[in-house]
Amino acid sequence: MAVAFRDALAQLLKARFPVLYIESFEEQRVIAEVSAVARDATLVRTPRAVWTWSVTTGLVQPDGTARKGTTEPADALDAALRIDEPSLLVFKDLHPAHGGADRPGNAGVVRRLRDLAAAFKAGPVPRTLLLVSPVLQIPPELEKDVTIVDFPLPTEAEIRQVLDAIIAANSGSGRIRMALDDLGRERFAKAALGLTLHEAENAFARAMVNDGVLDAHDLSVVHEEKRQTVRKSGLLEFVDAAVDLADVGGLENLKRWLAKRDGSWLAEAAAYGLPAPRGVLITGVPGCGKSLTAKAVSAAWGLPLLRLDVGRVFAGLVGSSEQNMRTAIRTAEATAPCVLWVDEIEKGFADRSGDSGTSARVFGSFLTWMQEKTRPVFVIATANDFERLPPELLRKGRFDEIFFVDLPTRVERASIWRVHLTRRLRNPAVAGDLAVDDALLTELAAFSEGYSGAEIEQAVVAALFDAYAERRPLRRDDLVRALAAMVPLSVTQAERIDAIRSWADTRAVAATAAEDWDLGGRPGAGDGRPGAPPQRGHGGRAVEF
Structure with a gap:
């Protein structure tokens, strides 16, 4: 448990705050931590x-004996008022009785809570009521009496203890083989950050029984447990990343930077003095691999991929957009380390007239988080329309780098053809005598001058439909x-x-490697399809990584 929580709770107890509120699903962990603070004379002057x-x-x-006739909330609060010893009273799931701002509760319970707050504050004996609930629900009448205390999720050290304990308990069984070194255990512990200890323990146990071996491949089981948390938020989408960086044709400069x-x-890396990377903004010609790269990074790094749909943030009740953005950010940080993908970011945060400044406030909170975030959430934002990109988004400190993706060069087109043909010609009945060799790839790369990666993929699909129609x-x-x-x-x-390239010349780094420009020819350099429009070559600074 972080020392900050214990120190904060000790200060509140010493200051005799009458009513505290902790939002958490981990009742037993909360009780264990607050009990350790309440009984420690070095933290609080008077143990409780x-x-x-x-x-x-x-x-x-405290001795485990239950008082009769106190199962009803009102009766229990009356009994709490009569306690005359230094005490900390932990009430679990009282929220259905006291209600909240949008849900009326029992008026008698609310009144008793106000009476209790006044009595605990003025009484000679230090007493504190601690409400523990999985939801934050406070009625307006109690807003000035209740103090919210943040209870953090388990730290990496706590999760590592659970993992080590499970490994130690099963190492000698002979039924499960442990194939994790110290670095592998660190990756598992970091992957489980954002889960409760119970959820992390379940994920580790499931990973062990999955195939009888606990190794790096079982990280996907931990990510699956995180998927449940993300789905419940309703604002982020957990995306299956079934592609790797090798499946992205070309863009070698960008891929080297990511690798x-x-x-x-x-x-x-932290011991080496390196901060966690913030993210990248990828802009350029539509259909040239920006979204595919976001998915590939997640798979290559072995991190969960979350997609932020900004439209969902602005959906719902009036005034809820700011809260939706905070919830989305909190969910992403709870899932960290992870990759957060914001597709077509310029559309999501476009100017929305008539919203009384809601979009500006939501966008501002997102920018502030990107600037100040400390959790390892790698943001990949993609954009097609550079003119709609807010200037604040391009300022240094938001992203580590801005990459420009142009139409593929001849070398990149050959690589893209190879990826799509190899993937779809695994069946000998489909491949026939067609060999995916250098001669075919060179010819197709020349014929597809000026085509994007998405257009090349659709050409392969269209050709397959023609062949399938004739069953050959x-x-x-x-x-x-x-x-x-x-x-x-x-x-x-x-x-x-042409306008996109002009914009990128001085504002972005080229995603294509310099050697692919030199060896592959620039788009429209006269090596391809007859009648292709003349083009000026790749936009973006030719920086090498």
């Missing part, structure tokens, strides 16, 4: 006896015909793409 109450047990004395930051949230293997002519029938974005949006 710890009482507990629930609707099923009634008021239970160097793999594992930078671990203790080894895929042929080279099918691919060429699919390309010829497609009008690429570089033709229909030539002026727009």
Whole structure:
């Protein structure tokens, strides 16, 4: 348990705050921690006896004896008022009785709580009422009497103790093989951050019985447990990342930058003096791999991928948008280390007229969090429309780097063709005599000059449909015909793409490696499809990583 919580609670007890409120699902952990503080004479001047109450047990004395006739909340509060010894009374799940701002409770219970607060504050004996509930629910009448105390989720050290205990308990059984070194255990403990101790223990136990081996591959089981937490928030989407950086054709400069930051949230990197990376903004031509890169980073780093749908933040009741954003941020930090993907960020935070400044406040809170966050949440934001990007978003400190993704070079196009053809020609009946060799890739890369990665993928799909319609293997002519029938974005949006490149020349780093420019030719350099529009080459600074 963090020392900060114990110190904060000790200060509140010494100052004789009458009513405290802790929002937590971990009742037993809360009771253990507050009991340690209340009974420690070095933390509080006067040690306090710890009482507990629930609707099923009634008021239970420090020796474990339950007082009769105290299962009803009103009766229990009356009994608490009559206690004349230094005490800390922990009431579990009292919120249905006292209600909240949007849910009226029992008027008698609310009145008794106010009486109790006044009596505890003025009385000669130090007494404090501690409300523990999984939801934060305070009626307006009690807002000035109740003090909220933050109870943090388990630390990495606490989770590591649980993991080590489970490993020690099962190492000698012979049924489960442990294949985790010290670094592997650190990764498991960090992966479970954001879970309760009970949830973490369940995840570790499930990982062990999954295949009889506990190794790095079982991290996905821990991520699955986190998925439940994310789904319950309703604002973030847990995305399955089934692709790797090797599945992203080209963009070698960006991939090298990302590869160097793999594992930078671990203790080894912190000891080296490195901070956890903040994130990247990826902008450029639509259909060139920005979203695919976000998914690939998650899989390559072995971190959960959360997608923030800004539209959900602004949905719901009037005035709830700010709270939705805080909830989304809190969920992401509870899931850390993780990758937070904000797709088409310029659309989500576009100017919304007539919202009385709501969008500006929500965007401001998001920017402040990005600037000041300390938890390892790596933000990947993608954008297609640079003109709608707020200037504040581009300031240094929000992102570690801004990358520009242009239409693929000849080398990158060959790589993209290889990825899609190899993936879809695993069945010999589909591949036939078509060999995915350098000669075919070079020819297709030349024919697809000016095409984006998404357009190349659709050309492969269209060619497969043609072959399937005739129930025969895929042929080279099918691919060429699919390309010829497609009008690429570089033709229909030539002026727009030119404007995007002009913007990126001085504001972003090129995602394409310099060697791919030199060896592969720049888009529209005359090596490809006849009639392709002339283009100026890649925008973005040619920085090498």
